[in-house]
Amino acid sequence: DAGVTQSPTHLIKTRGQQVTLRCSPKSGHDTVSWYQQALGQGPQFIFQYYEEEERQRGNFPDRFSGHQFPNYSSELNVNALLLGDSALYLCASSDSGLAGGPSYNEQFFGPGTRLTVL
C-alpha cells in the first residue's frame, strides 16, 4: 500500500515564475491538506481539499491556489513566485469517513517537494 506520494522531489524556479506541485493521497483517503515548511520552522497550513472543494484555508495570499481531482489527488499552484516562497511543501492526506471527525484523525504526510526560488 503506497503512502502519500509527491512530485517532483526538488524544484528550482526564478522569481515571478509559476509552479505546480502534485500529491497523491494514501489509498482510501479523500482529504488532502497542504503545508509550507520554511527552513527551521514548523509546517504552516496552506489549505485543505475535500470533495474537490477548498474546505479550509490558512493565512496565505491568493497566489497560492489548489485543486483536487475526482481520484482525490491534488495540485498546489503558486503564481508570481517570491524568494520567500522557498520552502519544503508537504502534502498530507486523511480519511473523512473515520469516526471522530477531521480533528481527531491522523494526517499522513508525504516526503515533500523542496522548492527553491532564485
Add this chain to the structure above:
Amino acid sequence: AQSVTQLGSHVSVSEGALVLLRCNYSSSVPPYLFWYVQYPNQGLQLLLKYTSAATLVKGINGFEAEFKKSETSFHLTKPSAHMSDAAEYFCAVSDQGGKLIFGQGTELSVKP
C-alpha cells in the same frame, strides 16, 4: 485561537538518557494533540496523539506523552534515548476542521 509552543529549539542527550521534549498548548476547546517526528529529508511521521481517552498516551518507538490540563502541557518523553532517535520533533494541535497547528519544532541530538 489555538497555538502550540515548544520550549527549546534544540535538546541534546546522551545515549541511554531520558528524553524530555516540552510542549504547551493554548486552546479554548478540548484539544486534540499530536507529536510528529521528521527525519532529515523526509516528511512527518505520527508518534502519538491525545484525543481525551487517556491522559497518558503511548506511541511508537517507546515514546509517550502525558496530557496535563492544569498545566496546558503535552510533554514527550522516552526513558532511554537511542542514536536513531535523533530527528526534529513537532508538537501540533488540531482545530475542528482538521487543520494542524504546529510548534516551531525541537531538534533532538543523541550523543554516543
